[in-house]
Amino acid sequence: MSIERTQNSSSLLRRADELRQALHGSFRDDVVKAIYADAESIAGKAVKGRGGRTTFDQKLDRVITSKIFGMPIMLALLGLVFWITIVGANYPSQMLAIMLFWLEDQFALLLTFLHAPWWLTGFLAHGVWRGLAWVIAVMLPPMAIFFPMFTFLEDLGYLPRVGFNLDWLFSKAGAHGKQALTMSMGFGCNAAGVIACRIIDSPRERLIAILTNNFVPCNGRFPTLIMLATVFVAAAFPPAYASLIAAGAVVGVVLLGVLFTFIVSWILSRTVLRGEASSFTLELPPYRRPNLIRILYTSLIDRTAFVLWRALIMAAPAGGVIWLCSNIRIGGQSITAWTSGWLDPFGHLLGLDGVILLAYIIAIPANEIVVPTMLMAYSGASMMFELDSMSELRGLLIDQSGWTMLTAVNLMLFSLLHNPCSTTIMTIWKETRSRKWTIVGALMPLAIAFAVTFAVAQIVRYVAG
Secondary structure, three states: OHHHHHHHHHHHHHHHHHHHHHOOOOHHHHHHHHHHHHHHHHHHHHOOOOOOOOOHHHHHHHHHOOOOOHHHHHHHHHHHHHHHHHHHHHHHHHHHHHHHHHHHHHHHHHHHHOOOOHHHHHHHHHHHHHHHHHHHHHHHHHHHHHHHHHHHHHHHOOHHHHHHHHHHHHHHOOOOOOHHHHHHHHOOOHHHHHHHHHHOOOHHHHHHHHHHHHHOOOOOOHHHHHHHHHHHHHHHOOHHHHHHHHHHHHHHHHHHHHHHHHHHHHHHHOOOOOOOOOOOOOOOOOOOOOOHHHHHHHHHHHHHHHHHHHHHHHHHHHHHHHHHHHHOEEOOEEHHHHHHHHHHHHHHHOOOOHHHHHHHHHOOOOHHHHHHHHHHHHHOOOOOOOOOOHHHHHHHHHHHOOOOHHHHHHHHHHHHHOOOOHHHHHHHHHHHOOHHHHHHHHHHHHHHHHHHHHHHHHHHHHHHO
């Protein structure tokens, strides 16, 4: 009897598969529309309203979710959030850096007073501590500004409208509309963006969102992008327009990252993660008055403190490694000089150089230390530092180190596309519990970064030559 039931079940499942393949692609959407049409019809007969008056939420949604104004409003809000984050984080970052570097000096004096050997003082104070100080100064203020604003929009009820506006694009890419929300979270931190992918119910589409979140630049990559946009792109324009041009260049890189998100999502959904798309039935919630206490707790404790703690765990050893590489000498040259020289031929193929590649290898724990690591390597300094003016920075990069516009463009592309930081890689592992997908999430963006920068470098050299 049980064998007969099994055979009947198997034949029934086979028949269901045959019927499913015969359905057209919009079948799920048609079913959902029919269900809501029936529900609306039943509600219209059973519920008495106020003569069909339009509520304030409905009037607002007609503008915010419209085909004409929806996307421009969304981009304007995103640009405003970025502008407030970048501008608002400058002074707190400077103040934190001054305070933490002062503490570094006191720590070094204490170690000297305790008769610690010079190498231990340098490793702990100017290596480990300075690496931590740099990550805190660069990472904490932007997150403390971005996450509350993002949580405010979430609490207000606006973020579901973002998902609604972008759903058709993600649908064409074979991904889920909620990926728009996880992508937005990645602007603050890719690790937080990966965690946010939990809101996607479908395991296949959740994995696509996790693997592509890295193409959204986090706040750790913004210092590099802003520096390049200011030194190279904005320098070609009058000073009155320099800041506007630099901001436009960064926004352009961000939009390029969004484009790569769609392209890679489309490829994954049609190859290794092929499957049936799940329906995205989004019932827009009413607009709410944001709860300030909940916003502060969610943004500062659940998100900012959580992500910063993970980053610090990874950044501490990186600072020590940077100091060791710059202070241990072999044959009269530091390990930094030897390693960057060995990497230089490969870097040249990508339109970069060995110092840039070494900086990204050392900075896998935290992207915030890429720029100071490059400056330290180019100048031959024994510890990380930052130049006081753009003219000094241009002199070091262009006159002394031989950077060109190709170097700047490919570095922007590499910064956008390269492998995620170790904090994000660890988060991918925690979310997927799969060694395979963690390796794919770490190496796939790096392979794309190599391919894109190599192609751009060869095309530019061919045209120029």
